[in-house]
Amino acid sequence: MAYKPLPENLTANKPATSHTHAAQEQVKTSLDFSNRKSFADAQRGFIATLNPLTLRREDGHITFDLAHMEFLNDEAPATVNPSLWRQSQLNAQHNGLFEVVDGIYQVRSFDIANMTLIRSNTGWIIIDPLTSSESSAAALALANEHLGERPVVAVLITHSHADHFAGVLGVVSQEQVRSGQVPLIAPEDFVNESLNENVLAGNAMNRRATYMYGNLLPASPTGYVTTGLGAAVSMGSTGFIVPSDFIYETGETRTIDGVEIEFQMTPGTEAPAEFVFYLPAFKALCMAEITSHHLHNVYTPRGAQVRDALEWSSQINESIDLFGHRIDVQFASHHWPIWGQEDAIDYLEKQRDLYKYIHDQTLRLANNGYTKEEIAEQVHLPDSLGQEFYNRDYYGTVHHNCRAVYVKYLGFFDGNPSTLYQLPPVEQAKRYMDFMGGADAVVEKARGSFDTGDYRWVAEVLNHVVMSDPEHIAGRALLADTLEQLGYQSESAPWRNFYLCGALELRQGLPETKVFQASGGIAAGMPIENFFQTLAVRLLPTAADGLAVGILLKLTDMEDNYLITIKNSVFNYFKNKESAADTTLTISSADFKKLIMGLTDDPTLISENKLVITGNAQVMLGFAQLFDQFPRRFPLVTPRD
Secondary structure: OOOOOOOHHHOOOOOOOHHHHHHHHHHHHHOOOOOOHHHHHHHOOEEEOOOOOEEEOOOOOEEEEOOOOHHHHOOOOOOOOHHHHHHHHHHHHOOEEEEEEOOEEEEEOOOOOOEEEEEOOOOEEEEOOOOOHHHHHHHHHHHHHHHOOOOEEEEEOOEOOHHHOOOHHHOOOHHHHHOOOOOEEEEOOHHHHHHHHHHHOHHHHHHHHHHHOOOOOOEOOOOEOOOOOOOOOOOOOOOOOOOOEEEOOOOOEEEEOOEEEEEEEOOOOOOOOEEEEEEHHHOEEEOOOOOOOOOOOOOOOOOOOOOOHHHHHHHHHHHHHHHHHHOOEEEOOOOOOEEOHHHHHHHHHHHHHHHHHHHHHHHHHHOOOOOHHHHHHHOOOOHHHHOOHHHOOOOOOHHHHHHHHHHHHHOOOOOOHHHOOOOOHHHHHHHHHHHOOOHHHHHHHHHHHHHOOOHHHHHHHHHHHHHHOOOOHHHHHHHHHHHHHHHHHOOOHHHHHHHHHHHHHHHHOOOOOOEOOOOHHHHHHOOHHHHHHHHHHHEOHHHHOOOEEEEEEEEOOOOOEEEEEEEOOEEEEEEOOOOOOOEEEEEOHHHHHHHHOOOOOHHHHHHOOOEEEEEOHHHHOOHHHHEOOOEOOOOOOOOOO
16 A cells, blocks of 8 residues: 655755764774775775776666765765774775786776676676676677677676576677587586575565665765675676586586686575685686675565575685685675785684674573573673674674574574563554554654664554554654664665665655566576466466366477366476366467566467467466566555555
């Protein structure tokens, strides 16, 4: 449900309060801002960039733009945590093509991630081709312009997150990979894990990612400043290509156009399918995304499976054991490198211990009977870890990560039977308001707490006001102001972006809702069985109730046939099983995807001789209506209905 915007006089951004000013000053005194080593490292090896750094699709739509981030040249304002401001400067200001060492180059801040290029005998080996084709193509063009034009001879994708593979069509084509001309190398289970995370729960995840990455916020001192992980997310064209080669075990090697690569498998860390690798000729270690210049997410606010902090720490330690004595430089798929063996090992050890400390202390306190919320309040990093800027809460937070460790081992239930069977948020909120004397009384009391700077408490109580009555103007306005101050104070970019996007939703209402359709680029490259899994998630049980349908798919571009069934309000698929089929469709896999996605229809395909239906053609009538169409945007800080 879309609620009306607040009156115009209540929609403007507010300045930092005196309490926020005080919080920012405390940060300034708690960290060594005179340490400028990261700024020198982030600029080291600079070759060239685009000015302005504005990337567009062929139709002129802007996909990535840092031209409007010049305000970061100034001193940190009171509306941004000074530590996060420092990270924002590093992410946005140091953009372009950089030399890591002779033969290894990175294009940074053309997207949220880095694209790395390794010079081989005859061409480029591309590492992690970013989120969009526009960004990866621009990165490759910049390298070719300044380093000499070379063909792409291989692509490596380090892990199963879209910012590392969805721009693949900007550097290589489907045909080049399918023909064997350009090998595409990825870790074991890359296909399933990337599509499971980005597709099966993709609509909900994408909605939350809109808040996490601040996509709705204008870049300004009171709005968007960074993702923490990188300058910004590219909003361009995406694609997917099934890799031609997979790495299964630590110790596997590949020699690609004269470049030897040693792989270490690191599943269960930052991504469920991930590897890091060592380049002996360059004495260079690529840590993919299991190390970066911040504390990462053991649980990401956009939503994903909880990661294994202990395994994460163990894998970093294995990297030290395998490669530490052989490295001159360590680089990764985000941020800037670490040069020199001593500095690189010190960095790796402290990143290793960062995740192990959070893991161990969470379980210590859990075994003392504390809940996840209590644990999150108690765990603080020792200065030896917490004073390092590369261990700060710019992306993940100690608070969230402690709760994630607890959930991984003990689940969401805290053992208190009062929380076993709680009311849903709206019903809970209505009863709170009744017990607390009504919304007006609560808002009045909350205003007093706001004036004392008790923003966490104000956010909690006003959430009940808004959930019980989203048209309560004073409650929405004060909650928006509260979330805004929490955002200003946040060292974590995702926290800041969530808070400020929440304030935006409260003030301006929900943006116009559009029906979600899977990206054509990703869907085109998606294996058919993964596509079937998306259909199973979308099946409407009420529409399918009582149906017992079997459809045989004879896919003209594949050797295997598939029987898809709907029975018991469940969608199933079976390879090379032809029994119980009511009708048969002869169609290509690409056209079947288009049909289900609503990009074409039965009559069109039949008229173009792309679809033949035999058997009971009535089965196809209304077939598409059996599947849910997800709204692209739904409310996060106001009631769903």
